[in-house]
Amino acid sequence: MNDTALSRPAPDPVLVCRNVEVDFDGFKAVAGVDLELRRGEVHFLIGPNGAGKTTLVDAVTGLARYTGSITKDGEELRGKKVHRIARKGVGRTFQTATVFENLTVAQNLDIAAGASRGPLTLLRRRKTLPETVTDTMKRIGLDDAADTLAGVLAHGRKQWLEIGMLLVGDADVLLLDEPIAGMGHDERETTGRLLHDIAAERAVAVVEHDMDFMRANASRVTVLHGGAVLAAGGVDEVSADPRVQEVYLGTSDHQETADAAAA
Amino acid sequence: MRNFAQSRLGTLSGFAAGAAVLFGLAPLVLSGFRLGLFAQFICYAIVAVGIGLAWGRGGMLTLGQGVFFGMGAYLMAMHLKMADAEFRSGPGAVPDFMELAGIRELPAYWVPFASPAFTIAAVLLLPTGLAAALGLAVFKRRVKGAYFAILSQALAGAFAILLIGQQTLGGFNGLSYFRYFFGFTLNDPVNQRMLYFITAAVLLAVVALALQLRRSRYGELLVAVRDAEARVRFLGYDAANVKVVAYAVAALFASVAGALFVPVVGIISPASIGIIPSIMFLLGVAIGGRATLLGPVVGALAVAWAQTTLSEQFPSAWTYAQGLLFVLVIALLPGGIASIPKLAGRVRAKNQARTLEATA
């Protein structure tokens, strides 16, 4: 595993999407997308609103029905149920951080670590926290908050907790939907470091609007527009693409101004 | 305080106190009649514990618990009728109400209920199995929320109508006139007291079981499913299975309560299990605090008591009170009575903060 991760520039892709199409009553939200995610890479999916980014994530994780093919480690995922795909190591976060607000941080992570527990273990009480949980709490910087209810965590820390839940669940394909939405500057930097840290042995895809964050952290970028891939490649390569500048980067200034105004 | 309540010592002393009230105080202060009435209320409380689990912890609004309550009750009632008939006229005899309805042959599905062991197994397994099957069918297809609530309600309605049409189950009149309970005569005050003790012990056992479920990893998972089902599925769990377990356990509790209700009250009829009685089971749970362990118990007992006491003096006012309780508790106190201390604490904290500000 380490070998593949280190053998750059082109390790075998973990997750491969081929000609994926999602149809909402005649409206093609995703129209024939090809995508490859590799271990060791932080792969950004960008594009204007309605470009199909989240719908693509929905398709990969089994929520949206699609045609085409999505494979992980060579195994076809299409038609599998959401929880089966998750068990295969494909984890996702949501636009608004979704954690179990009435449970503590430790409980959140313990649940995330336990998808393969048998009924007898489930029906007993937790005696000690699994090691992966304590380790992950350190990794996401929440070791001081083990007994805090997730619902009272600050916005940014909820996002980290949600990422942490994927980590303890042993996901090796992480699909993160706007992980820095609403974060302050320092939190963004920490998140960036966290992404690279976890990408070392995993494939990470990030759906994001924030261009600065993308530039600072992307190993690879795919630009979606109108449900199709507009451009793909390295950050510089994509930024230089005139079509991308036209449809997306041009609008990103507005987006950022709006964000700043809201903050 | 919270820590004490959740420690082993706290749990044990809680149960000791509960047992002292149920086994010591209640039989001491209550007359035989009132004790029997209390046993009836305890049956409602047992149903409430299950609803607290499925609804309070699992978020499933079970508007059809009357179905499982009724199943447990009818299964037990069939055994009691068989036992009566056997005692009067020997094995294979037809229960009295069938004789009157002109039914001379014992229907085949009645036959196994001559066996006490079979009856108890049926009470424990049949409703639980039905709930599991129904839950699988419904939750796997992600029918939930309001859809589930309406379906469970329609189920209660359909079940009651179905029962009314069954002449071999007493039809609209239901089954009544039970003389013996596992060989003991039911009209003997000593045995009635024994029945009360059994009911109370079952309540304690059910509460202990619910407590274990709540504190287990499963209990945490159930809350997780309630609050963010999608998140749980995207973590690799089959959320439907998690819900099915809680739903089936709630059905089990309701069934056991129904089985006890029959010898305690002496009658079961479709009137006790239709749509309205099923919803009424929820009132006590909501008032007591749906997500807490003891809230549903206290709430169910309180509502039953209030109904008995108030309805005779002010029958029309009681209906208003029921309606108002639903509205006010749900709208203003969704956590039920159990949340009052917490709310009071918050108010106090706020006042303190205000005082601090003022002095600063």
Place this chain on the structure above:
Amino acid sequence: MPHRSTPRAGRTARALAAAAAVAVAAATAACGSRAGDEATAAESCLDTSGDTVKVGALNSLSGTMAISETTVRDAIYLAVDQINADGGVLDKQIEIVAEDGASEPTVFAEKSEKLIREDCVAAVFGGWTSASRKAMLPVFEDNDSLLYYPVQYEGLEASENIFYSGATTNQQIVPALDYLAEAGVESMYLVGSDYVFPRTANAVINAYAEAHGIEILGEDYVPLGSTEFSTIVQQVDSAGADAVFNTLNGDSNVAFFREYTNVGLTAEDMPVMSVSIAEEEIGGIGIENIEGQLAAWNYYQTIESDTNAAFVEAFKGEYGDDRVTSDPMEASYNSVHLWAATVEKAGSFEVDDVQEAAGGVSFDGPEGTVVIDGDNNHLSKTARIGIIESDGLLHTIWESDGPIEPDPFLEGYDWAADLSVGE
């Protein structure tokens, strides 16, 4: 916090389970009589030392049955007031302890037990549905107390502890059938609510029809409270029977008769004989939908006699001119007077003495003289067929030759031999 403080969870649960087991064992050890032992009925706590005596009135004041049962309650109060004004029973004033049956059999069982054991009443008046009576029966037998049940019912019951002051089948259903047969009816359609009274009544009707050469063209049941009669009325219409025998209950009657009139069926071409429609229900159905149809009871407000005139006057005086009197009300009014007469005859309020003295006790009621049959605790009653006229009241068009002896198990009718095993 939960995850730290729970290491000994399993042990706690085991300890609790053990405790519960011990509790059950302890409770079971202290058991009373077993099957076959001599039954030990609870001692009555009736206290007759004061100058009042308590009786219970147990009727549904809430729920679906409140409509009917509150009228019965009014009649009970009227009778008690009259007796008290006349000096009471055995020189004691009657004091009513009122309870709400809430239209639920379990509540009837619970409240009757309360009346007997806590309030120590000498007798209880009330109940309406058979389900409520079945629920109360074991309570009255176990506590050896008395219930006076005022409503016509499906028969097949006779308890020492219950006095039935309404009609049994041979005083209502059978005379209604006799009347129809006399009128030349050769085919009938049966419509009823899905519960015990209609099913038992229809079993009787079927047996009667077979023996008397009447063809039954259909038999339909709707769930209680159902108001959808499109299919059934169509079937009735196309079956083309000579008459319809209606055992529907409550609001279903409203929907049924509206549909019946709307498809153009009338009392002239296909009369409906109803056994659960009394004076109070006619208003809600609408006189235009039911005028000319038939009903079978023992009492109508329009019966012409001095006793009835006095009864109706007293009732209207007490409860208002717009009120009507009906059969169940009259029967409950009678039952209070019968109880008082029996107590006077026995010279005692004790249940055993009252039971002993009951046979042959009579009362001149609004429907005529009724007499308690000591064998089955039912009354001999006069059967009457009434027709609904434009004043919204029932008027007698046929009545039996004097009171009919009660025969709850229809033992005196050959054609009914197969109906039930009886006792």
Place this chain on the structure above:
Amino acid sequence: METIVGPLFTGLSTGSILLLAALGLSLTFGQMGVINMAHGEFIMAGTYTAYVTQQIVGDAGVSLLIALPIGFAVGGAMGLVLETLLIRHLYHRPLDTLLATFGVGLILQQVARDVFGAPAVNVTVPEFLRGGVDVLGTTVPKTRLFIMALAVVAVAAVALVLRFTSAGRRIRAVVGNRDLAEASGIASRTVDAGTFFIGSGLAGVAGVALTLIGSTSPTTGQSYLVDAFLVVVAGGLGRIKGAVVAAVALGSLQAVFETYSTASLAKVGVFVVIVVFLQLRPQGLFTLRTRSLA
């Protein structure tokens, strides 16, 4: 039954009654995800509106025609009050709304009992709706034809309002995507109140119409409520089309079952069919497919 006309007609007739009872429910349920258990009592309010109007006006025909709009206003006003005082404050707790409105229903029933008395009251059917019309050998009551026509009118009116008025467009926008609608400046609170007014008003109209065939008593609404819910569930959230198809389908199913077995078994049969049907289409007949966490 010799002909097919009888059951077919009964199915349509029962269906149109179900539809009248369910139409308003479908609107409010679809728009706000709120189950209003007091909807049945709004129907009941409609029946008493018809009764009171007839007491005042006297002439059955005139009073029926007057009572229809008054019933709409009465039901609508009650809905508006309920929405403003209660439902609005339970916005994110749809299941709690169900229970709270059940409580409201209990209270309204008891109010009716205390005001009008427990026994059913009589609303006279106007002369021109009495009797039946002969259709292919089956007598079809005029009252049922009237109700069918009324159901068609009600559906058409709702469809027209939704499609061609600005208020209707706003309602559809909120049903489709509440957040987006709010973002584009639609005051969803006002729209909610408006929807509730219309939906409850339809319950009032249904109540007025149902006096023609059913009873007018405090428990009148209850008997229609569960069936109406099943129509909405089977039809799919917020789809008028779904409600129409589901109502007619359930009505016919009920009629066919009833023809070949008993009315009681028909009820049970309909329930079983719905559970099986939801296995195939968990979101009902017609759904808006949108991106959402199912």
